[in-house]
Amino acid sequence: MIQSLLIANRGEIARRIIRTARRLGIRTIAVHSDVDADMPFVREADEAVCIGTAPAADSYLRQDRLLAAARETGAEAIHPGYGFLSENAEFAQAVIAAGLVWVGAPPASILAMGLKDAAKERMIAAGVPVTPGYLGADQSPRRLQAEADAIGYPVLIKAVAGGGGKGMRKVDAAGDFAELLESCKREAAASFGNTQVLIEKYILSPRHIEVQVFGDTHGNVVHLFERDCSLQRRHQKVIEEAPAPGMDDATRAAVCDAAVRAAKAVDYVGAGTIEFIADGSEGLRADRVWFMEMNTRLQVEHPVTEAITGQDLVEWQLRVASGEPLPRRQDELSITGWAMEARLYAENPGTGFLPSTGPLDRLRFPAGVRIDSGVEEGGAVTPYYDPMIAKLIVHGGTRREAAASLADAARGTQVWPVRTNAAFLARAAAHPDFVAGRVDTGFIERHTEGLIPPAEPSPAVLAAAAAAILPPVTADPWSSLRGFRGNAVSSPTVEVEVAGKPYLVSPGIVPGAATADGVLFLDGEAWPFGVRRADHIGGAGEGDGAVLSPMPGRVIAVLVEAGQTVVRGERMLVLEAMKMEQALMAPFDGVVAELRAVEGAQVPEGTLLVRIDKGEG
Structure with a gap:
């Protein structure tokens, strides 16, 4: 067994790995940026090394500094967690070349599955069904548009190097294709350094079904059943569950067997997830489930699989990386009960889910719920990393029990002054359609109005x-001030x-x-x-033409000039924060009277960026 482990990650997943490593008697080394010095994962590790400043590019993505930290601390192995460098074949190879144990997929497997187009071609050869689409090398806008027209709308543009919901755009009509293609490529370049895309037929009643697979160095590959991750917003998962609602034994066998074939096709070792898209318009059927991609790492939602199987997947990773065979054979794995996980984000649903940052003066969760969190009360949510505060994980005997427990867990969550999506999660988990298992990737979009709490107090x-x-x-x-009145109810x-x-x-x-x-x-x-304060003053008037930054972020595009005439709804600026782009529009027809936004500048919430004066045009 590995004796010392450097965790090349931060926050919630770092704490998760530390818990299992400590139980197995493994010494842990945390790496951190300067702003993360006081984070819980740093305190909980046996050792900690600062590797740079807040931006991930200056710390968590610095391969040289990670390897140097491993040498300095005598680490025997490196666990990349998820995100950052977890699916970077170059880093995996560098770790191995340095004589360290890589707790992850082999570099060749990462490369084989890292690009969606090449992965699909390999899956076709392995007999795994894939979604109809275009995987060609010709990336000219004209060719891509022609292929999309031929496939028929709606289509999905996907960055071949994408993941985590980034580099994806749904196109409903031919006239929208060019603009959305440009937006997709810009995001792909910023997130992955690769602008190549593929085109897929967009499934109108899509279910996101994924299968947890595991391989070892002895040639064994098993699955640990499926998860349903259909509840998404902007292609990012919100609530995940296991098993998938409506999954019968025959369909489960077909999908899980296909996942094992996919893993074997790339000689897979370690934890991986085979993602499928299913047409749920007539329920789950084996002939309507297609391969989408493989994530060659541990998934954020792995706890729901742990809950229904009783297995510790991080322990499996560490044992496999140590050269041991898989802890269980396929016939020793089974499903018990139902599990659900909700992602608690630092965002405000009432303002279009804009990120919310700041101190966590209060952070409390109800008892009886598994909480995987990277922060604690008294800490803070910064604008530098993913906005997830915690994962709320529940397990019940039935799906209805699990849904009720999840709704209760979200209702009982207390966070202040950072805003969260807790109430949104509670409403989603209690929605009649969700409770009945009527879920697909359009669920949130269809029910948004009923899921977002009203702005006014109830x-x-x-x-x-x-x-x-x-x-x-x-x-x-x-002496009571409660309005006592004889012979009457107060x-x-x-x-x-x-x-x-x-x-x-x-x-x-x-x-x-x-x-x-x-x-x-x-x-x-x-x-x-x-x-009530005697000097209470109402809110400021609206319509003055001031366009303020709705969140702390970076100005990534300035689309207007001072003196330019604009029309209501015209895009003027694009901000980026916490992996999300936000376009700012002109509030009415007018002229750009003042332009303070500078491309590349970091701005706090409430900063005046543009002022529009009403005028001719």
């Missing part, structure tokens, strides 16, 4: 806030301020409501409250 929030500002009931009604009204607005409401006891330091937590939401 009557329950107001009642709970009013109750919280009243003093406790005393035995003496004359029903006072209280002036309370919630989220900066005044309300006159009656207090009430609301199950599940909790308060701390002037913040009310209810159903996954957080509301600052207090006694």
Whole structure:
């Protein structure tokens, strides 16, 4: 067994690896950027080495510094986690060349599956069904447009080196293709350094089904059943579950066998995931499930597989990397119950899911739920890395039990002042269609209006806030301020301020409501409250033409000039933060009177970027 392990990653996955390594008696070494020096994963490792400044390109992506840290600390092996360099064949080869153990897929397997077009060609040769599309070398816009026209819309443009929902654009009509192709290539270049794309037929009722596979150096390959990751927003997974709803034994056998064939076709070793797209319009059927791609690493959603199989997949990785055979044969693996995982993000659904950064003055989770998190109360969410705060993982005897537990876990999550999608997750997990298993990748888009909590506090929030500002009931009604009236039920009204607005409401006891330091937590939401201020002033007026940065981020494109005439809805700027692009539009017809945005500049939230004056044109 490996004796010492350097973890070339950060946050939640680093902590996850440390937990298993400690149980196995393996010494762990953390690497970190300067802004991560006080993160939990750094404290929990046996040793820690700073490898650079906040930008990942200056730290977590610096192969030379990672290898130097391994030499300095006497590490025997390197585990890349997921993201960053986990699927980088060059780094994997460099680790092996340095005489270290690479806890990941062989470099040749990473290369074989790293480019989606080449991977599909290999799968076709292995007899694995693939989605219809164009994989050609001719990348001219004219050829790509012609191929998309021939396939028939809608189509999906995908960066061949893509992953994590990046470098993907759905095109509904021929007239939109050129603009979306350019956007896709720009994102692909920034994220992966490769602008090549492929075109796929877009499945109208798509289900995202993936199979966990594992191989060892003794020629054994097994699957650990499937996961359903259909609940997505902008191609990024939100809720994952295992097993897949509606999966019968025959279809499971066909899909899982195809996944094993795919892994064997590239001589796979370690943890991997074969991703399939399924046409769910008539339920899951073996002849309507197609290979999409392979992730040659551990997945973010691996805990749901651990929950239904009772296996520790990180332990499997470490044992396989140490040269041991797989811990279980295929006939020793089975499914028990149902598991679900929700990704708690630092984002505000009420503002179009814009990232939210800042201190975590409060971060509490309900008991009885597995929480995999990279941060702790008192820490902070920075703008430099992925916005995921934690994964909420539940397990139940049935799917309905798991869904109910997940909804309760999201409702009971308390985060402040960073905004999160907790209430959004709770509503999604409790939605009748989700509970009934009627899920596909369009679920969130269809139900967005009902999943996003209203901007105004609900009557329950107001009642709970009013109750919280009243003093406790005393035995003496004359000293109580709760509106005592002889022979009548007390029903006072209280002036309370919630989220900066005044309300006159009656207090009430609301199950599940909790308060701390002037913040009310209810159903996954957080509301600052207090006694109404006498000097309360309403919000500023709208329509002044000031376009402010809605989030901290980097200006990656300035599309207008000072003095230019613009029309309402015209794209003026593009911001990027936490792996997400946000276009800023002109609020009305007018002229660019002031332009402060500079391409490449980092701007905080609320910065004035452009001011539009109403005028001719």
